[in-house]
Amino acid sequence: MRTPFMCANWKLHKDVDEAVEMAKKFKELVADVDDVEAGICAPAVDLYPLNEVLADTDIKLGSENMYHKESGAYTGELSPQMIKSVGCEYAIIGHSERREIFGEDDALLNLKLKAAFENDIKPILCIGEKLEEREADEHFARVKFQLEADLSGIEAEDAKDMVLAYEPLWAIGTGESATPEQAEEMVKYIRDTVAEMYDQDTADAIRIQYGGSVKPWNVEEIMEQPNIDGALVGSASLEAESFSKIVKFK
Numbered sequence: 001m002r003t004p005f006m007c008a009n010w011k012l013h014k015d016v017d018e019a020v021e022m023a024k025k026f027k028e029l030v031a032d033v034d035d036v037e038a039g040i041c042a043p044a045v046d047l048y049p050l051n052e053v054l055a056d057t058d059i060k061l062g063s064e065n066m067y068h069k070e071s072g073a074y075t076g077e078l079s080p081q082m083i084k085s086v087g088c089e090y091a092i093i094g095h096s097e098r099r100e101i102f103g104e105d106d107a108l109l110n111l112k113l114k115a116a117f118e119n120d121i122k123p124i125l126c127i128g129e130k131l132e133e134r135e136a137d138e139h140f141a142r143v144k145f146q147l148e149a150d151l152s153g154i155e156a157e158d159a160k161d162m163v164l165a166y167e168p169l170w171a172i173g174t175g176e177s178a179t180p181e182q183a184e185e186m187v188k189y190i191r192d193t194v195a196e197m198y199d200q201d202t203a204d205a206i207r208i209q210y211g212g213s214v215k216p217w218n219v220e221e222i223m224e225q226p227n228i229d230g231a232l233v234g235s236a237s238l239e240a241e242s243f244s245k246i247v248k249f250k
C-alpha cells in the first residue's frame with residue numbers, strides 16, 4: 001500500500017519571514033492528518049528556519065534542487081550533505097524549469113540522482129512532455145526516454161525509495177490541469193515502464209505524483225485514479241489554507 005504524498009514546490013517564492021509564517025499556519029491545519037505524507041520543498045534560504053518550525057511535526061522538508069558534488073569550486077550550488085544538514089529528506093531533481101531554463105540535461109540528472117541515493121536523500125524526479133510532443137503523439141516516447149536516461153545505472157533497491165512526478169509542461173502554472181484520465185494514462189505507462197526496466201515489485205512500490213495546476217477543487221478526482229499517489233503542487237501550495245485542503249483531499 002503506497003502512502004499518498006502531497007508535496008509543495010514553492011519555486012522562487014517566499015523569503016524567510018513568509019516561509020515561517022506559512023509553515024506555522026500549515027502545520028496547525030494538517031495536525032490531524034495521519035494517512036497522507038505532506039512535504040514542503042522550499043528555496044535554500046528557507047530550509048534552516050523551516051526545519052526548526054516543522055521539527056515537532058511529520059511534515060517532510062525538501063530542497064528544490066541539489067548538485068551532485070560533495071564540495072569544491074561550484075559557485076552557487078548545494079551539496080547533498082548541505083541540504084541534509086538542514087533537515088531535507090527529499091530533493092526535487094529535474095524539474096522542467098531546471099531542464100528548460102537552466103539547461104539541465106539527462107546526463108547531469110543521472111549524476112544528481114546517484115548522488116542523492118549515495119547520501120540517503122530521496123529524489124523526486126520530474127518527467128513530462130511538452131505540448132508539441134503530445135500533439136505529435138510523442139509523449140510516451142519522451143517520458144520513456146527520460147526514465148531510461150535519468151535512471152541509467154540505478155539499482156532497483158534505490159529506485160523503490162524514490163518519487164516520480166509526472167508533470168506535463170503544458171499543465172504547469174497554466175491553470176489547465178491534465179484531465180484525470182490523461183494523468184492516469186501516463187502515470188500507468190510510467191509504472192509499466194518501471195516494471196519493464198526493473199521488476200513488478202519496484203513498480204508497485206514506487207510513488208508517482210501528478211503535477212500541473214493541482215488545486216483544492218480538482219485534487220480529489222486526480223487522487224481517485226488508481227496509479228496516482230500524490231501531487232507536486234506549485235502555486236496552490238503557497239497559501240496554508242489551499243495547500244492544507246490539497247493534503248486533506250479525501
Ligand SMILES: O=C[C@H](O)COP(=O)(O)O
Pocket residue numbers: 009095167171172173174175211212213214232233234235236
Ligand atoms: O512542481 C510543481 C509544478 O511545476 C506545478 O506547478 P503549478 O501547480 O503551479 O502548476
